[in-house]
Amino acid sequence: MSAVPEAPVLPETLVGIEGVSRRFGDVTALDDVTLDIRQGEFFALLGPSGCGKTTLLRILAGFESPDSGTVTLDGADLLSRPAHRRPVNLMFQSYALFPHMTVAKNVAYGLEREGLARAEVASRVREVLATVGLGEQANRRPHQLSGGQRQRVALARAIVKRPRLLLLDEPLSALDKKVRAEMQLELKRLQHEVGITFVVVTHDQEEAMSLADRIAVLDGGRVQQVDAPVRLYERPGTAFVAGFIGDNNLFEGTAAGGGLSVPGLGTLPAEGGFAAGAPALLGVRPESIRLGETGTLRGVVADVSFYGGVSHIAVRVPGHDRPILVAAQGPTRVRAGAEVALGWSASDAVLIAR
Structure with a gap:
């Protein structure tokens, strides 16, 4: 034993x-x-x-x-x-x-x-x-x-x-x-x-x-x-901490099986523990988001900047009121105006009580 x-x-x-x-x-x-x-x-x-x-x-x-x-x-x-x-x-x-x-x-x-x-x-x-x-x-x-x-x-x-x-x-x-x-x-x-x-x-x-x-x-x-x-x-515990500590992408909606249901965007992946229908925020960090051919969301690249070994990419997604921020190591081949898909793992996103 x-x-x-x-x-x-x-x-x-x-x-x-x-x-x-x-x-x-x-x-x-x-x-x-x-x-x-x-x-x-x-x-x-x-x-x-x-x-x-x-x-x-x-x-x-x-x-x-x-x-x-x-x-x-x-x-x-x-x-x-x-x-x-x-x-x-x-x-x-x-x-x-x-x-x-x-x-x-x-x-x-x-x-x-x-x-x-x-x-x-x-x-x-x-x-x-x-x-x-x-x-x-x-x-x-x-x-x-x-x-x-x-x-x-x-x-x-x-x-x-x-x-x-x-x-x-x-x-x-x-x-x-x-x-x-x-x-x-x-x-x-x-x-x-x-x-x-x-x-x-x-x-x-x-x-x-x-x-x-x-x-x-x-x-x-x-x-x-x-x-x-x-x-x-x-794992920020409040909406204030999620927005104050570092860059974060925040989505507002209601808890659903497998994540957060957001009007106009569908169900976004996150690990929760919230009762279905409970009002919540989803936070996902820029470095946790992947760009590719397929993903949960689709949008158009609005801006690309490179600083300190990291590429910062802003993507406008129809139905979301602010650009979604993506951070990628090293230079990126993505250019402004390109259509891209965005995705992330449920384990990389957090649900926060609203």
């Missing part, structure tokens, strides 16, 4: 957020938000401007108080502790470095304010500057550094105090695309190396997907879905 494999042990919850709401006059910034953030994970708060993610970050940091709800850290009430007494650090979007201080002095500032011994401060500053790869820049001032290096100084200053929780507010938004990609890898490496729980606020899907172990997608102050990046992409 074979042994039953043990279920994986999940890390313990570090931060528990329960029923948190915050209003500013007539505006509801957070509406009954409940989340758990686990020890040692890289957690992202993702959503459009005004979705409430920065308000939640400020509540964790102690700069804002909720109207209702609880926040705990290691099971103890966090809200009753003033900002300066929380084992939490916030790395600002602007980095907020002192221009007249050297890199080493910027990093040492918080430790010196705590009254640590000079030798202890020097040792910890050397250690953290080596970790972020800035040991040779210790005596430079911020204006002598590149944008990526200034970002590392801000990160070093945040982690040198060894907080239980590090909050990052749009940490890479000031960097150009190439440096941002490098710093995404660097942030992930550092997070694993120092073992601190990171919570990042961003509106950049690519940033959240590349950095986070789990992502909470917010919209209108509400949590839409919390999941690992791949799961969010492949």
Whole structure:
């Protein structure tokens, strides 16, 4: 008799957020938000401007108080502790470095304010500057550094105090695309190396997907879905998540045997579990759609573009109100004006409650 494999042990919850709401006059910034953030994970708060993610970050940091709800850290009430007494650090979007201080002095500032011994401060500053790869820049001032290096100084200053929780507010938004990609890898490496729980606020899907172990997608102050990046992409749980995370082709109709019944288009293949006749959306990603001689739908190619090793093809299908997007690896022989058939596997499409 074979042994039953043990279920994986999940890390313990570090931060528990329960029923948190915050209003500013007539505006509801957070509406009954409940989340758990686990020890040692890289957690992202993702959503459009005004979705409430920065308000939640400020509540964790102690700069804002909720109207209702609880926040705990290691099971103890966090809200009753003033900002300066929380084992939490916030790395600002602007980095907020002192221009007249050297890199080493910027990093040492918080430790010196705590009254640590000079030798202890020097040792910890050397250690953290080596970790972020800035040991040779210790005596430079911020204006002598590149944008990526200034970002590392801000990160070093945040982690040198060894907080239980590090909050990052749009940490890479000031960097150009190439440096941002490098710093995404660097942030992930550092997070694993120092073992601190990171919570990042961003509106950049690519940033959240590349950095986070789990992502909470917010919209209108509400949590839409919390999941690992791949799961969010492949199995969005709401219409908002399906449209917000990456490119998606969405069809509106009613659940039917084998997929979704769409007026004017017939039954489109998808795996469901929905009761027949239930209103639903079908989502299928551009890379899951095949072009060929036969398929579920037929249309005319409206546009073809090539970028980054992928061909992007837009196809107009009679009866559908927007072009269907198709992504194909490498250059394509398909040209605008060509008649094509579109198809996909039921397992590559997802049904979403409407």
